[in-house]
Amino acid sequence: MRPIRHLPVAPPAPASCTSAVDDSVLAFADEAIDVRDDAGEALLQVGDIAKVSGKTVRAIHHYEEVGLLQPHARSKGRYRLYDQAAVNRVRWIGKLHDLGLSLSQIQEIVRTWEAAPSAPDAMSRMRAVYQQKLEETRAQIAHLASLERELEASIGYLDDCDTVCDPAELVRACTNCNHHDKSRPEPELVSGLHGGNGRAAAVRARVTP
Amino acid sequence: MRPIRHLPVAPPAPASCTSAVDDSVLAFADEAIDVRDDAGEALLQVGDIAKVSGKTVRAIHHYEEVGLLQPHARSKGRYRLYDQAAVNRVRWIGKLHDLGLSLSQIQEIVRTWEAAPSAPDAMSRMRAVYQQKLEETRAQIAHLASLERELEASIGYLDDCDTVCDPAELVRACTNCNHHDKSRPEPELVSGLHGGNGRAAAVRARVTP
DNA sequence: GGTAACCCTCACGCATACGTGAGGGTCAGG
DNA sequence: CCTGACCCTCACGTATGCGTGAGGGTTACC
Numbered sequence: 084m085r086p087i088r089h090l091p092v093a094p095p096a097p098a099s100c101t102s103a104v105d106d107s108v109l110a111f112a113d114e115a116i117d118v119r120d121d122a123g124e125a126l127l128q129v130g131d132i133a134k135v136s137g138k139t140v141r142a143i144h145h146y147e148e149v150g151l152l153q154p155h156a157r158s159k160g161r162y163r164l165y166d167q168a169a170v171n172r173v174r175w176i177g178k179l180h181d182l183g184l185s186l187s188q189i190q191e192i193v194r195t196w197e198a199a200p201s202a203p204d205a206m207s208r209m210r211a212v213y214q215q216k217l218e219e220t221r222a223q224i225a226h227l228a229s230l231e232r233e234l235e236a237s238i239g240y241l242d243d244c245d246t247v248c249d250p251a252e253l254v255r256a257c258t259n260c261n262h263h264d265k266s267r268p269e270p271e272l273v274s275g276l277h278g279g280n281g282r283a284a285a286v287r288a289r290v291t292p
Numbered sequence: 293m294r295p296i297r298h299l300p301v302a303p304p305a306p307a308s309c310t311s312a313v314d315d316s317v318l319a320f321a322d323e324a325i326d327v328r329d330d331a332g333e334a335l336l337q338v339g340d341i342a343k344v345s346g347k348t349v350r351a352i353h354h355y356e357e358v359g360l361l362q363p364h365a366r367s368k369g370r371y372r373l374y375d376q377a378a379v380n381r382v383r384w385i386g387k388l389h390d391l392g393l394s395l396s397q398i399q400e401i402v403r404t405w406e407a408a409p410s411a412p413d414a415m416s417r418m419r420a421v422y423q424q425k426l427e428e429t430r431a432q433i434a435h436l437a438s439l440e441r442e443l444e445a446s447i448g449y450l451d452d453c454d455t456v457c458d459p460a461e462l463v464r465a466c467t468n469c470n471h472h473d474k475s476r477p478e479p480e481l482v483s484g485l486h487g488g489n490g491r492a493a494a495v496r497a498r499v500t501p
Numbered sequence: 502g503g504t505a506a507c508c509c510t511c512a513c514g515c516a517t518a519c520g521t522g523a524g525g526g527t528c529a530g531g
Numbered sequence: 532c533c534t535g536a537c538c539c540t541c542a543c544g545t546a547t548g549c550g551t552g553a554g555g556g557t558t559a560c561c
Contacts, residue, residue, distance in 0.1 A: 128537080145518065153488070154490055156490075160527045161538080162538055182436075187517090193485070201463070202458075203458075221440060227391075238423060241418055244415035254405065254406065260411075278377025358548095367557085369556070369558075370510095509556070511552105522541105523542095527538070528535100529534100529536095
């Protein structure tokens with residue numbers, strides 16, 4: 084199973100990302116409305132797709148390299164020109180990627196989809212894929228929620244250190260610390276800090292001199 | 293920011309992982325109780341640590357290579373011998389790794405911890421690190437929860453396909469499908485499927501012959 | 502002392518998802 | 532025509548976290 088990606092710290096995409104094709108696309112596009120397809124739809128170049136989707140140009144190229152995305156057309160000078168559907172596609176790729184799917188797995192999905200004999204058949208296959216991902220995602224959320232609780236507990240535990248511990252105390256003394264509520268054990272996120280460096284808590288030295 | 297790891301499908305660690313050092317450690321250990329340190333504590337060899345922590349032996353070695361873990365001692369034949377604290381340490385590494393920290397970042401934490409002038413000082417630094425991770429984790433959970441909702445919506449949407457769509461319909465016809473509730477838009481996880489391959493929904497061909 | 506089950510130390514391999522130039526056109530406005 | 536802002540096509544580079552032998556000891560038990 085692939086790791087689930089972490090959300091970037093910087094805004095991954097311009098504010099509105101809810102509607103499938105929103106106006107921000109056109110807002111960006113009007114800097115470069117120069118080509119339209121036969122349906123009169125504005126075509127975007129790769130930089131526009133990048134801005135709208137929050138991906139880099141290189142990433143878009145990469146998606147094309149692995150067969151996940153094709154430009155609708157090329158300009159006379161071989162510039163890639165994309166239709167609006169490409170925006171959906173790139174966002175879709177991003178979401179599945181965030182869900183932990185690798186690009187080749189996404190490729191697999193696309194192939195499955197396109198090779199399906201009939202529409203309902205394709206849909207049921209997709210449903211199965213999404214259903215499994217849903218379960219994995221829920222498990223992942225539960226896992227993170229559990230880690231979240233551990234973080235909270237550890238922070239609470241560490242808070243005590245600031246209030247009751249002698250500021251002159253050394254970290255090595257923490258293993259003998261008795262300033263904490265002894266009813267509950269030290270959080271693992273704290274206990275992992277001391278120890279593991281080979282020096283046992285209780286008696287040390289004399290074994291590896 | 294590093295990606296947050298996905299939980300393995302296979303059980304990552306033997307059932308009980310709540311208490312810092314539980315009996316399962318000793319249960320595993322009794323297969324190989326052969327060495328004890330000066331405090332009489334049973335020492336484990338690398339394979340035991342691996343079993344207890346759910347990591348591979350190679351991973352444990354790797355942690356040592358990057359300086360995150362040291363055996364308490366070595367046997368006469370250069371076998372690594374670990375104390376119980378090592379179990380905590382390995383689990384701790386695993387958790388921080390699951391939280392999206394790279395091994396070098398974890399290293400950084402250890403260095404910060406060990407270099408701190410005083411215990412309360414070290415604790416407050418740790419608190420800050422954990423606090424930030426907590427926020428990132430919450431954001432990540434929110435992000436996944438949002439994707440979870442999208443998955444649910446998409447599954448619901450795809451369910452309709454199975455009931456109302458003509459089984460003879462081809463997938464290419466999905467773009468013109470009108471069997472769905474038109475009040476809400478097609479989920480992005482579905483719309484990403486058709487399109488993006490360069491063939492615009494409405495009119496096609498005639499541009500790139 | 503034979504054997505199974507471990508463990509040790511190199512040290513190269515790998516998969517992912519782009520990053521990062523290099524070297525060189527293209528487009529639109531002034 | 533010039534210029535700035537883009538875009539194109541190679542194609543090698545990178546960071547992570549171990550995996551995977553190779554070649555060879557070590558332990559413990561029978």
